Amino acid sequence: MSELLTRTFLTALISGGLIxxxxxxxxxxxxxxxxxxxxxxxxxxxMMLVGAYIGFVGAYYGHSFWVGFAAGIAGGAxxxxxxxxxxxxxxxxxxxxxxxxTLAGEGITSVLQDTQFGSTYPRLGAPPTVAIPLLSDIPxxxxxxxxxxxxxxxxxxxxxxxxxxxxRTNAGLNLRAAGEKPEALDAAGVSVVAxxxxxxxxxxxxxxxxxxxxxxxxxxxxxxxMTQGQGFMAIxxxxxxxxxxxxxxxxxxxxxxxxxxxxxxxxAGFNISTDVVNLLPFIAIMVALVAFARRSYLPPxxxxxxxxxxx
Amino acid sequence: xxxxxxxxxxxxxxxxxxxxxxxxxxxTDALDVVVRSxxxxxxxLGAGAILLLALGxxxxxxxxxxWKGGIELTAWQxxxxxxxxxxxxxxxxxxxxxxxxxNLGYNGQFLLGAALISGLGPxxxxxxxxxxxxxxxxxxxxxxxxxxxxxxxxxxARYETNEIITTLMMSFIGVGVANILIKGPFQDPSVNIPQxxxxxxxxxxxxxxxxxxxxxxxxxxxxxxxxxxxxxRTSFGLRLQILGANPRAARHVGVKVPRxxxxxxxxxxxxxxxxxxADILGTWGYVRANWxxxxxxxxxPFVFLARLNAxxxxxxxxxxxxxxxxxxxxxxQANLSTDFLLVLVALILLFMTVxxxxxxxxxxxxxxxxxxxxxxxxTSRLRRKASA
Numbered sequence: 001m002s003e004l005l006t007r008t009f010l011t012a013l014i015s016g017g018l019i020x021x022x023x024x025x026x027x028x029x030x031x032x033x034x035x036x037x038x039x040x041x042x043x044x045x046x047m048m049l050v051g052a053y054i055g056f057v058g059a060y061y062g063h064s065f066w067v068g069f070a071a072g073i074a075g076g077a078x079x080x081x082x083x084x085x086x087x088x089x090x091x092x093x094x095x096x097x098x099x100x101x102t103l104a105g106e107g108i109t110s111v112l113q114d115t116q117f118g119s120t121y122p123r124l125g126a127p128p129t130v131a132i133p134l135l136s137d138i139p140x141x142x143x144x145x146x147x148x149x150x151x152x153x154x155x156x157x158x159x160x161x162x163x164x165x166x167x168r169t170n171a172g173l174n175l176r177a178a179g180e181k182p183e184a185l186d187a188a189g190v191s192v193v194a195x196x197x198x199x200x201x202x203x204x205x206x207x208x209x210x211x212x213x214x215x216x217x218x219x220x221x222x223x224x225x226m227t228q229g230q231g232f233m234a235i236x237x238x239x240x241x242x243x244x245x246x247x248x249x250x251x252x253x254x255x256x257x258x259x260x261x262x263x264x265x266x267x268a269g270f271n272i273s274t275d276v277v278n279l280l281p282f283i284a285i286m287v288a289l290v291a292f293a294r295r296s297y298l299p300p301x302x303x304x305x306x307x308x309x310x311x
Numbered sequence: 312x313x314x315x316x317x318x319x320x321x322x323x324x325x326x327x328x329x330x331x332x333x334x335x336x337x338x339t340d341a342l343d344v345v346v347r348s349x350x351x352x353x354x355x356l357g358a359g360a361i362l363l364l365a366l367g368x369x370x371x372x373x374x375x376x377x378w379k380g381g382i383e384l385t386a387w388q389x390x391x392x393x394x395x396x397x398x399x400x401x402x403x404x405x406x407x408x409x410x411x412x413x414n415l416g417y418n419g420q421f422l423l424g425a426a427l428i429s430g431l432g433p434x435x436x437x438x439x440x441x442x443x444x445x446x447x448x449x450x451x452x453x454x455x456x457x458x459x460x461x462x463x464x465x466x467x468a469r470y471e472t473n474e475i476i477t478t479l480m481m482s483f484i485g486v487g488v489a490n491i492l493i494k495g496p497f498q499d500p501s502v503n504i505p506q507x508x509x510x511x512x513x514x515x516x517x518x519x520x521x522x523x524x525x526x527x528x529x530x531x532x533x534x535x536x537x538x539x540x541x542x543x544r545t546s547f548g549l550r551l552q553i554l555g556a557n558p559r560a561a562r563h564v565g566v567k568v569p570r571x572x573x574x575x576x577x578x579x580x581x582x583x584x585x586x587x588x589a590d591i592l593g594t595w596g597y598v599r600a601n602w603x604x605x606x607x608x609x610x611x612p613f614v615f616l617a618r619l620n621a622x623x624x625x626x627x628x629x630x631x632x633x634x635x636x637x638x639x640x641x642x643x644q645a646n647l648s649t650d651f652l653l654v655l656v657a658l659i660l661l662f663m664t665v666x667x668x669x670x671x672x673x674x675x676x677x678x679x680x681x682x683x684x685x686x687x688x689x690t691s692r693l694r695r696k697a698s699a
Binding site for chain 2: 042082086090091092093095096097099100101103104106107108110111113114115118224229232235236239273275276278279282283285286289290
């Protein structure tokens with residue numbers, strides 16, 4: 001057991017968990033926003049991949065991590081534009097369009113990566129980090145927990161901001177009403193379509209940022225299909241968090257840690273099949289779903305297009 | 312005398328009108344189906360051509376290579392073979408989609424079935440007669456696929472847990488378990504790469520004399536016909552349709568909704584598992600670790616294009632089988648990743664939803680008022696005009 005708590009193991013576990021966890025956190029936070037507004041975003045995986053690819057391209061050619069993150073946000077938002085126009089504005093099936101966005105994101109990023117970097121495989125350097133004084137001096141844990149790229153702190157601030165917007169502002173109230181009872185929102189004189197459009201755009205932007213974090217900070221490069229189902233995990237996390245941003249953070253890091261257990265165990269000298277360990281997060285989700293099946297909550301108007309005057 | 316003349320005078324006017332109305336409606340209906348199903352495909356191919364141009368490839372060579380690799384000479388037989396698993400999966404999806412249930416765990420169901428039969432296959436074909444072994448293997452794969460849907464089905468039936476999430480999670484788990492099986496108990500110890508033992512060629516699915524097309528293709532066609540019959544001509548099909556249209560109405564007319572959900576899930580998983588059997592026993596003979604053809608992902612658009620009709624699926628699946636078989640050659644010649652086909656498929660889906668919207672809007676405008684109300688409005692307007 002003491003073997004488990006070695007420095008290498010803990011560092012690998014936490015830093016790996018943070019990389020997977022932060023990208024999950026961004027994406028799940030985005031999904032929380034649109035789910036609350038009544039838009040189910042199955043295309044999250046595609047939006048993450050588009051964000052990851054464009055973010056990497058931006059960081060590589062722009063020679064700046066911030067250009068990369070901005071490009072990732074723009075890419076994800078662009079991908080979600082399809083969702084906004086086709087599902088929110090025109091009321092088409094959210095699941096069909098979501099599947100299309102996922103497929104298109106997977107296909108187009110793979111093709112572009114192949115044609116552009118298929119033979120060169122460029123990599124980015126490690127991003128600069130900001131160490132929090134005192135806390136980062138804690139032995140073993142401090143360095144891996146409190147010495148992060150600035151975007152991580154900004155992400156945590158974004159969670160707080162979203163939580164505050166949900167609870168304390170009119171915009172948050174409108175957003176929740178769009179998912180709970182769109183008729184009431186419409187009767188109150190607020191456009192349901194506009195509210196949901198902004199929500200879906202935010203989702204795309206956050207998913208794109210999550211993907212960009214994965215490619216820029218996590219891997220330093222873009223590989224096709226690199227999200228490996230994280231978009232779908234984010235949907236589950238958002239669902240289990242029942243629309244509460246703080247729960248999203250906890251869930252994301254829990255699943256992030258379970259994703260990094262495999263590499264950490266191998267570094268610590270344990271010979272465990274990665275296949276078994278890679279299953280853990282999904283099994284954990286299924287166990288959570290079986291155990292809390294009755295308590296997971298989704299807004300009543302989720303995935304239903306809003307048509308004015310329709311019954 | 313006067314009565315007789317008016318009769319004959321009226322007859323030429325009324326008689327041709329009577330039968331003309333339904334035939335005209337049939338013609339517009341047929342046109343509607345053609346427009347809604349084929350136009351998205353053409354638009355997607357057109358948009359794909361523009362994308363190819365943007366990537367600096369020649370779209371005409373690309374599409375002619377698709378034709379060359381998918382149809383010409385004996386390539387059509389490869390396409391037919393490719394169509395077998397695609398059709399079985401597509402039909403399996405029709406069963407659940409009709410009930411508005413989203414079984415998106417087809418990859419896990421498929422690979423688990425594939426891993427099980429390629430692990431058990433070599434033993435079975437060595438000890439049992441060929442037909443019995445193959446039949447048993449089909450059942451094993453189908454059973455594995457069905458079993459893998461059970462948990463999502465029960466969760467949905469019992470607690471209304473969102474099945475999109477549960478099937479996707481089970482899919483990831485299924486893919487992982489399949490890999491563990493292939494790298495563990497089923498691995499061929501004589502090969503360095505993790506893969507199962509290869510079935511001997513003479514023990515695989517027999518092919519139709521004179522061709523390379525194996526019996527799995529016929530199984531898929533029969534399954535499509537059978538599912539079409541069950542969905543359109545039996546009470547089970549009707550109940551599925553009611554459940555899909557309105558779950559509350561289904562409960563009110565006495566449909567046992569939970570049981571129906573579980574049933575449709577099991578049938579769907581069974582068909583997806585059988586797709587694995589047709590693919591492994593007919594084409595590959597073994598499974599490599601980390602092999603995932605993701606047939607289901609690419610076949611989904613065609614399930615929608617066929618309007619969830621198992622019979623109409625056949626031409627669409629054949630079309631995609633040609634596209635993907637020829638696409639292997641075309642993407643290779645154009646020095647592109649084969650994932651370009653995913654983009655084409657996604658484009659078909661997007662254009663499909665747009666066309667659907669345009670069609671629905673046109674229909675909405677036409678039938679916005681009931682015929683009686685239209686008549687009333689027209690007469691009132693006429694009366695107003697007359698009084699003015």
